[in-house]
Amino acid sequence: MLIEGQDNQKLSRVGARIKSRVDQASDAADEERVSSSQFIPGLFYPTDHSGYAQAFALKRALIEKHDGKALEEVTPGTELVTERGTCYRVETEEGVSIRTIPPKRAKESLLTDFKLLHGVRETTERALKERGYRSIADLVEHDRFGTQALRFLKLVEMRDSGELIEWVGRRFTRSDPLALNASGFHTPDQLLFVDLETLGLFTSPIIVIGVAEAIDETLTVRQYVARNVGEEPAALEALLSHVDASTALVTFNGRAFDVPFLEQRLAYYRIHGNLQRAHFDVLQFARRRWRGLTPDFKLASLEKHVMGARQSDIPSALVPEFYETYLRTQNAGPLVAIIDHNRQDLVALAHIFSKVCEG
Amino acid sequence: MLSAREPIFAETAEEIAPNVQAYLRKKGIRLYRHQIKARAALREGKDIVIATPTASGKTLAFNVPIFEELDREHNATALYLYPTKALSNDQLKVLQELELISAVRVNPSVYDGDTPSHKRPKIRTSARIVISNPYELHHVLPWHYKWQRFLANLKFIVIDEAHVYRGVFGSNVALLIRRLRRLCSYYGSEPQFVISTATLANPIEFGEKLTGRTFTLISEDGSPRARKYFVLYNPYADGIGKRSAHQEAKDLFLLFIRNHLQTLCFAPSRKMAELIALWAKNEAEESTPLLADRIAAYRAGYLPSTRRRIEERLRSGHLVGVTSTNALELGIDIGSLDAVIMAGYPGTIISTWQQAGRAGRGQDESLATLVGFHDPLDQYFMKHPGALFGGSHEHAIIDLSNxxxxxxxxxxxxxxxxxxxxxxxxxxxxxxxxxxxxxxxxxxxxxxxxxxxxxxxxxxxxxVPLNALSSQIFKVLCEGRLLETLDKTRAYREAHSGAVLLHEGETYVVEQLDLTNRIISVSKKNVDYHTEPMKTVDLRIVKELEKRPHGALVVSFGIVEVVEQYVGYKTLRYDQVVGIESLDLPPLRFTTMALWFRVPDEAVTQVANEQLDIGGGLHGAEHALIAMMPLHVMCDRWDIGGVSTTCHPDTTAPTIFIYDGFEGGIGLAEKAVELIAEIVTVTRELVTGCSCDIGCPACIYSPKCGNDNKPLDKQAAIVVLEQLANLASAASNR
CATH class of the missing domain: 1.10.10 (Arc Repressor Mutant, subunit A)
Incomplete structure (x- = not known):
């Protein structure tokens, strides 16, 4: 008996040490996120300590407010049952109308930029236009550029937005405003706005998968919440149920973060799903659109610039901390704050997307 | 003298694939018996451990059958693991040539910390042989889905220079390999293992511990060997010695070079490698200036491009003499040399033979010389050569239950x-x-x-760190140019302000050690002196976590802090101290876990009565206990440290401490606490039963002693151990 007691003591010492190392690694990753100029986080980061202090005050208030209440009482939703278990679905409707680029304008913008063809630069483009070529469609019979022009024209006619983004990416960058035109080939209801709340940077579990879809003047937000780590696979299944052949993804920094993160989690659970599709990463377009007008390109800064500041919110760096408090105390308060935060992010994302599409 | 031997060839039972045959023909290679055996075993689907000596053609032994299989099976892939990036790059060249001549498309690629991110996706999707290291693999495994093609088709995992993976580092790598195997099975592959290692006492067991598989041993070397002379050179044969062993090593180095022997001299530290090269160059300068340009130093810390250049110049024969740290001990391709000098015993029998193995090419005779230092360990080998030649190699220990x-x-x-x-x-x-x-x-x-x-x-x-590597890297800048990099401990030791930093045979004086920005500013100055730091080491008990009685012996376990304080430095001209300066550096603190026990008063009294030295007794007992720990707690000797003192301020008694050499501790002292009675008992048996007179490496001499194995008193150590063992076996008086 004595031996067993000692073993437990030893293991718990080892466990406590590894826990502190994981926390250190997590803090280091946060610092890296904040200081890295390449990696611009999707969400709000307080750079001063008052932001954290406010957030902790908010957490205390939430815990008090929700003392003894279950999530299901505080945030109405339904338990979703999938083949891979359950998760909690929260559905809300927001009065946001999504404006996209009119298909005609999109088509015109894409077809009039000859530099999209390999081998064409400013001078060649000017020369071609002087000779009367107005559109890439006019070039299909051209000796040198005909084959390419035909292929490009087909993509435009087939409205293959995914391939078009890649095409623009090969000639310029995928963040070139030209690529955004490809979104014009989607009706608003084919756009899937996606935003994740996670326990950490890569290889950690996902807490909330938020998706938003626009129908008429309404933005329907559906959030798939993992009430514990075991509910993550169901949330992933739920996300995939929103994706079909015509879906295009809209994210904020999703090329660097949300999509690879989701792919890693899908592979982790061996769930088959293809997220390699037309994808509009609003961060990229916003950078060009508002360069010099906002202090940085955090979603919160853009949101403030485009639609004014939020009332109460938690810093995204504290999402893991809030979630861990929720798991530990089973008090719904901190989780409610995460769900609210995610919904506000999705709404902001939809607004900013509309704004960049307006041009 | 190690006699010459004719090559032993063998015929293949099954013909070698024509593509690979073409390579062998073009290179004029006929396979030796051990290579044929390795091929046959791999073709039968066995896992093999190849433990033949340096330069016996181990690489070819596995490259041939792997290329044949990759030729036969067009999707098959192989993973090669090397302990360092430099070795990976060397192997890449070998594989590229094999690919070129055999026309077996394998797209060999190195994937490590230096691989640019834009090249990574292509390697993941198209390379059939990936060369990497355990550190990279550790961070890659969570991204396995991006490696699906590679893992699903993985046929071979080659672990070269595997003897490096022993002790705590080895245990980490062993579990890393288990993670890799679990992923392979997830993607439906079951790769065969090839382990290539220096000679070990336990190659088969080691392979099994490292990978969890069962191995066939390939150890009968069929490669030819020319005659090799092994000289034990003892500057202190008369008990006094006229010059320092370093000077003697330099003299031998120059003697060999002047006699047209291309020579590699292994030195015990970076500084000594630099100094021996510098002294040799200066001396050559006076008589034969052209020779001076053909001498260079080589060590870790140099920029990779510098190292490549020296390797290349050594291979081409342009350099006739190179001094090196053990950085050249592993299989970096520098060709074979005429002579090797080891300035001091390298610490393990494994290393001694690896280093000696660098000499000997083709049919020519070669020479390996071990220069004995003054400390008791080196002197022991000088007087008992049988321990080097007849003695067994070390065990490579791996613990899967830490x-x-x-x-x-x-x-x-x-x-x-x-x-x-x-x-x-x-x-x-x-x-x-x-x-x-x-x-x-x-x-x-x-x-x-x-x-x-x-x-x-x-x-x-x-x-989860795999090794106790320091992550704090200091940059050495000379007029804004990056000279080299150092880790923190080395920066304190070798680059304090005023220190003479030796780099590629040039002297630089440190102007400032900027601890905040981790920058060392140096200026190039021609000085004829070098510096040596002086430090004090203290061990402080931070918290006692446990007190465990074993009979009447009470062992404590807890958190300790080892504090190293660099208090000053000496300036030396050759071996003469010409000045002493003080330093104002903050102490280096290292927190770890330790066990300790007080040595009973009876032992102290008895030692005094017999007119023995208690300090030497404690020190000797500490060394012997550490020597016996690896087999009990399953680690490498280099994983643990010890301190003994006749009166420790925290225990107010003569005390022996044994601690983990890893920040925060790694469970070694902790496990030893449970086994201490047994360890004390076998240690007593070891020392009392040892036939030496005053101590030897088999009992109280330590290859890693910070005090040059001084003071040591074998008889006093026996008294201390007897008393401890008696306490441990006495009935508990509780």
Whole structure:
């Protein structure tokens, strides 16, 4: 008996040490996120300590407010049952109308930029236009550029937005405003706005998968919440149920973060799903659109610039901390704050997307 | 003298694939018997461990059958693991040539920390041979889905220079390999293993511990060997010695070079490697200036491009003499040399033979010389050469049941894909369910319907270091140009302000050591002196966690802090001290876990009565205990440290401390606490039964003593150990 007691003591010492190392690694990753100029986080980061202090005050208030209440009482939703278990679905409707680029304008913008063809630069483009070529469609019979022009024209006619983004990416960058035109080939209801709340940077579990879809003047937000780590696979299944052949993804920094993160989690659970599709990463377009007008390109800064500041919110760096408090105390308060935060992010994302599409 | 031997060839039972045959023909290679055996065993689907000596053609022994298989099976892939990036790059060249001549398309690629990110996706999707290192693999495994093609088709895993993976580092690599195997099985492959290693006492057991597979040993060397002379050179044969061993090593180095022997001189430290080269150059300058340009130093810390240049110049024969740290001990391709000098015993028999193996090319005779230093360990080998030639090699020990190491890798595995019981017990035979339960208590794992899932917020792999490597890197700048990099401990020791820093045979004086920005500013100055730091080492008990009685012997276990303070430095001209300066540096603190016990007063009294030295007795007992620990707690001797003192301020008694050489501790002292009675007993038997007179490497001499094995008193050590063993076997008086 004595031996067993000692073993437990030893293991718990080892466990406590590894826990502190994981926390250190997590803090280091946060610092890296904040200081890295390449990696611009999707969400709000307080750079001063008052932001954290406010957030902790908010957490205390939430815990008090929700003392003894279950999530299901505080945030109405339904338990979703999938083949891979359950998760909690929260559905809300927001009065946001999504404006996209009119298909005609999109088509015109894409077809009039000859530099999209390999081998064409400013001078060649000017020369071609002087000779009367107005559109890439006019070039299909051209000796040198005909084959390419035909292929490009087909993509435009087939409205293959995914391939078009890649095409623009090969000639310029995928963040070139030209690529955004490809979104014009989607009706608003084919756009899937996606935003994740996670326990950490890569290889950690996902807490909330938020998706938003626009129908008429309404933005329907559906959030798939993992009430514990075991509910993550169901949330992933739920996300995939929103994706079909015509879906295009809209994210904020999703090329660097949300999509690879989701792919890693899908592979982790061996769930088959293809997220390699037309994808509009609003961060990229916003950078060009508002360069010099906002202090940085955090979603919160853009949101403030485009639609004014939020009332109460938690810093995204504290999402893991809030979630861990929720798991530990089973008090719904901190989780409610995460769900609210995610919904506000999705709404902001939809607004900013509309704004960049307006041009 | 090691006699010459004719090559032993063998015929292949099955013909070698024409493509690979073309390579062998073009290079004029006929396979030796051990290479044929390795090929046959691999073709039968066996896992092999190749333990033939340096330069016996180990690489070819596995490259031939692997290329044949990759030629036959067009999707098959292979992973080659090397302990360093330099070795990976060397192997890349070999594989590229093999690919070119054999026309077997394998697209060999190095994938490590230096691989630019834009090249990575292509390697993941198209390379059939990937060369990497354990550190990179550790961080790559969570991204396995991007490696699906590679892992699903993985046929071979080659672990070269595997003897490096012993002790704590080896135990970490062994569990890393288990994680890799679990992923292979997830993607439906079951690769064969090839382990290539220096000669060990336990190659088969080592292979099994390292990978969890069963091995066939390939050890009968069929390669030819020319005659090799092995000289033990003792500057202190008369007991006094006229010059320092370093000077003697330099003289030999020059003597060999002047006699047209291309010579590699291994030195015990970076500084000595530089100094021996510098002295040799200066001396050559006076008589034969052209020779001076053909002497260089080589060591870690140099920029990779510098190292490549020196390697290349050594291969081409442009350099006739190179001094080096053990950086050239592993199989970097520098060709074979005429002579090797080892300035001081390299610390292990394994290293001694690896270093000596650098000499000897083709049919020409070669020379290996071990210069004995003044310390008792070196002197022992000088007087007892049988210990070098007849004695057994070290055991390479791996522990698969260390809680600290296992818990970390179980957590990493859970972050790769969910763990399941009992399925995954095959990969983690010890402590799997206990580890998972503890991780769950810490909120780091959760038992879900999908299996055990990692639930921490940080990257699991970042919380699990494979080795005690310092992550704080200092840059040495000379007029804004990056000269080299140093880790923190080295920066304190070798680059304090005023220190003379030797770099490629030039002297630089440190102007400032900027601890905040980790920058060392130096200026190039021609000085004829060098510096040597002076430090004090203190061990302080931070917290006693446990007191464990074994009979009447009470052993404490707890957290200690080892504090190294660099208080000043000496300036020396050759070996003469010409000045002493003081230093104002903050202490280096290292927190770890230790066990300690007070040595009973009876022992002290008895030692005094017999007119023996208690300091030497404690020190000797400490060394002997450390020597016996690896086999009991399953680690390498270099993983643990010790301190003994006749009166420690925290215990107010003569005390022996034994601590883990890893920041925060890694469970070695902790395990030894449980086994201390046994360890004390066998240590007593070892020392009392040792036939030496005043001590030897088999009992109280330590190859890693910070005080040159002084003071030591074997008889006093026996008294101390007898008393401890008696206490341990006495009935507990509680």
């Amino acid at each position: 809680e600290y190491i296992t818990l970390g890798h179980v957590m990493c595995a859970a972050a790769e894909f969910p763990l399941r019981l009992p399925r995954d017990v095959a990969y983690f035979p010890a402590l799997l369910s206990e580890s998972l339960e503890e991780l769950e208590r810490q909120g780091l794992a959760k038992d879900t319907s999908n299996g055990w899932v990692y639930s921490g917020s940080g990257r699991a792999t970042e919380a």
